[in-house]
Amino acid sequence: MRILLISRCPPYPLYLGDRLIIYHLARHLSQRGHWIDLLALDDGAAGMEAIAHSRRYADFFHDIQIFPDPRRSFLQLARRALLPSERFPRSADSAWSPDLWNAARRAASQPYDLVHVFGGISVYEIAGALAHLPRLITPYESFSLLLRREREVSDDRLIAQIRLTFARRYESFMFAPYERVVVVSEADAAELRALNPDYRVDVIPNGVDLAYFYPTSAPRIPGRLLFVGNFSYPPNVDAALWMARDVLPLIRAAHPDATLRLVGSDPPPEVTALASSYIQVTGRVEDVRPEYAAADVFLCGLRVGAGIKNKVLEALAMGCAVVATPISADGIAITPDHHALIAPPDPAAFAAAALRVLADPNLRKRLSANGHQLIKMQYSWDHTAQQYEALYRQIV
Template sequence: MRILWVKVGGLWPPDTGGRLRSLHLVSELSRRHHVSLATTHAPGEDPGPLLAHLPRCEVVSVPYALPKRGSAGFALALARSWLTTQPVDLLKSVVPGLREEVRRRLEGGAVDLCVADFLVGTANIVLPGPVPTLFFAHNVEHLIWRRLARVETSPWRRPLLEVEWRKLRAAEARACSRATLTVAVSEEDAALLAARAPAARVRAIPTGVDLSYFAPGTSREDDTSLVFMGSMDWLPNEDAVLHFLEAILPRVRGEVRNVSFTVVGRNPGPRLRAAAARDGIALTGRVEDIRPHVLRAAVFVVPLRVGGGTRLKIFEALAMGKAVVSTTVGAEGLPLVPGLHFVRADDPDEFAQAVVSLLRDPGLRRSLGLQGRRLVEERYGWPRVAEEFEKRCEEAVTLGRRHTACRPSPAARAGARIAGWLPEGIKRHARPLRSLQARHGLIDWKLRFRRALPTRREARTGDAGPIRSILYVCRGNIIRSPMAASLMRRCLADLGRNGVVVSSAGLYAGRGLPADPRARAVARSFGFSLDDHRARRLTAGMVGQADLIVALDSLIEAELRGRHPRAGRKITRLLTQPGDRPARPIDIPDPYDGEEDDIRRCFELLRASVRRQSSGLFARETAPEEVEAYHAS
């Protein structure tokens, strides 16, 4: 294949997780394919070391300095963002020289596949373009900014972050929808991206590590030394270290005397330098080799509260045989087992206690380190990861050839431009309809029209026959449907109907994902537990086995009826409270993009609706012979 790889921000030096991942993949791909790298470097930087590291690649590097906060370039990007729907992060990453180089090469006909590295890479590519495009999503960017907004304490910065993450979410959905194929770095990220762009093709590859470079050391570690590693000009890393200094390190030092903490990473900011001076910790800045700092430490800490993608730093620490303590966010997307490969702790007290326990127990540190090294040795070397990525590249090329004749017409492109100027409120209500195929959309409007008729009375929930299994269906199976299923189980227990099986699934669920953390917290506050829930994607087998299938909004119902027309009599919705007017189907709004309060309101609406449903379903006892006769038929 002839691959054009587009990367804003350069690949050298390899001092960030994204640079490391891309550099290794480009290097491995260039062994079997012709790879051209179109990238940028800061003015005054020498691209020579990058060329030397990639001798089999053609490298074109354009000088460009990404605008920093406070600069004229950043102010211009911010002003443009306020006047458009584009996020600041993309607008400041448009590089005219790079964009022109990419356009010239793509139109020249000598490229089989274009790889847009990170979301900012798509800002320099026209999508869809003349060749298949693979969008390489190292992170779910809007999730990072959304989490930043949650932990932001400044009353004027938080609203700006709230606006930015919503714009990034829309930009990510557009990029996924317009790219031939999207590749994420974990199944969790792939599911999140697919949920926002249901028509997109999203795949996942594992992350990797250089096993020969990151290897266990022979020197003795310092029993009172902690280390954190990461680029300190990345806001989630800075937030993590400041949080550790304020909430965790004092607790650790209260238990173990003379504990030292070293932060290894480039460009620490003024806030962090001031905190380091106050608390007596070491900031290394950029270093040529991180390994001595990591090998010297007894415990590797990852106190991230904000993030996305997967943390290469954890794999590198495991490859060096280090004991790791991480938050759930820090280890997100990695195939690690808490207690076997690392220690997971989210509460500051729990995190501090985990660190103290490891400092006092060299045997436990050694056990965790051995298990972590074994895991990455068996499955996560870069050559193996590159093979997976290569398969995705080949898939994108095949898809591109298959759909060459299906490119948008000039009229369609004009329509898309017009849609870009519609008010956001109209687009927000219309956007879910885009996930429906035309046939499903017609079903949705047909159902709306029939139910709007004044003489129309909704069928009774139990009209499909005797019920011994109920299936609740939403989109991702991480908030609404698991909450509904838990509520129905409680109602059935109260009614003494313990023989009914209640389950849930999602039309676009990422298999095996846990329930949303906010949904788990809300459920606990009402006396329920979603901790053991794992998402399931709806299958024909589930539809066939269920006696009653409850769609949680009108679009899900339309898609269910379109996908499974023979199951139509089993598909229903939750209903409003009957009164002077007949009961009507009720939509349970998807609270995924909201806050915890929105999920709480969703739970309360579900609680009332499911109670009504359980009362309607089991108002009378069904004789056992009636149940058997129904299922035999």
Template structure:
């Protein structure tokens, strides 16, 4: 029987499988959702040697793939040509003539009219004849992230990061002006972009992160990986990602000593792949650095407390949702709490500064019944507010809308009861 699903182009800056880190969790769930209603042509990059073996697995969701291998060290050097061209360095990093040719070819050969680009730099491939419904999932305002990084660096990196923020914002504005809808992970991020790019504000919307609450469930805790007796504070995430590196270094060096004075014997476990040298250097009697683990769930589920002490964070953190889904009490700093639909003191614990974070950690470690209550409420919150399928319907509505500008606006607005953060207008050329 002929497949009646319409064709769609999906572009990601990193292979969306396996879903083992923040951006890949989102890009994979988008792929899985798109494949339910469309025949998907996937263009992507693979930047880690271990990921090459996962390319065949993508066939179960894709009609065809074009996955370009890149070596990060070489690409970083090549991206410096952006200095000569006056453009953001992120753009040449993800620029591939081979991928551009493939995009043009499959759009023409298969009559593809709709496209979704995951992450801003992939929008550079959307200016192709034939595409009439284009959505960019920016996730976060990356230009603002680079500007934030600049504040914590010395010259010349402060200058380079500030320049990247400025040039990338220029590109983000042009990209958003050239597509029908731009999506961000929280209303706070969307509002940052609306202020920076008011000319496209009516086409900016929100598609929140979700979590697989069946996979990240207390019933799937498995055996405890921790030695008996010592209270455990856990942090999970990709440990070569600078905001995570900064978070665990700050927590381990500045906050953990005070926590251990109040609660002797507490150990901090840093769970995640590719620990940077600064993270590896933290390992000792009080701190355990695991590196890659086969399954993160036991480390989350059997921790007495999960922390997310991020000082640099944009958007809802998957690590927080996963811990909440496994009914763990989470103590987090203010930055990752922005946009989180969880009540402080009920479904999580939010600290405004380091002293308060220490106090809240110590209080919860000393109160098992309160930890259990917050954990149970956290899982209820996830089940209520963070279903991937519910959030990703925003994409279906945007891609399926038909007709004129007015008709498209009406189609989106008609869904506002179920998707209040959908863009108010989706424009066609």
């Protein structure tokens, strides 16, 4: 097939989780003989790395065009939310990104079999530039689901409710021009179907690069607890603070040698301030695999979030015993007590689950083996690419 891929971000660097599926799906599809061209926005989140590392994905695409992602004002967002006539621009002049719109309009005259759009509010409008080309969109997750969960733990429920109302308004119409909407978990799919029953929503989870993430023979450090996350994402900050302040003291009361290692880019001051003799805040590391390999237990105490958690997929792939909240396990076919321990976001219950794993080497070994096998069987990027190929054939 000849495929036009339009994305809210470039496919690299991979420590930014929204790049993973674009990179790996394009890699696998190109290996399968598909012709792929890329139009992408760049919001500057990766700085110059997005350009410096473009060579890492250049071979996947026949043509690559990347444009700056313009900021959208509150007034612009409000007008589209409230005025149906402005929701889907008819020309570049009224688009969020005139450059991307014009590029998509020119591309629409080419003999593409399919257009695959990745993203939500920044790119949904591009449907109006695609003429009659078959198209699907992957918004990753439901932003409404994320904000609904965020409202439950917010200190300012009024602001949280206003943000949720806007998100629901947008997600009730954004995806109407697309033949299919693809999200990574059933929870996200249910949220979108409730907002617009006419949406045709499919679930295709992310995968893991099994040639990169796999169990090693490196010794694990007794008592080491690990959390990995991009800390520019607020739910990861909330999880780190909650685990360090509310959960870890309960664990250390019963297991004084326990330490918590917080690994990931852009830790804000409130996270770096957690550093102590038993909490390490590393910032971004070049290779996260030694972190997974050395940890006794991977803790994922997300209380807010949507979509699938790449960090949990990676930890399981590397044979690290996992203790996670239900939100952390969204989109992953985990059988509790078999592949991982699932505990509610209650400090005592979460700490008890972590202590159970720390105290039982046989349990750690069993969770390690079963978790790795789950990922190997169901969550490879090759399997993800196969599912997308099947969906493409249905649409075309």
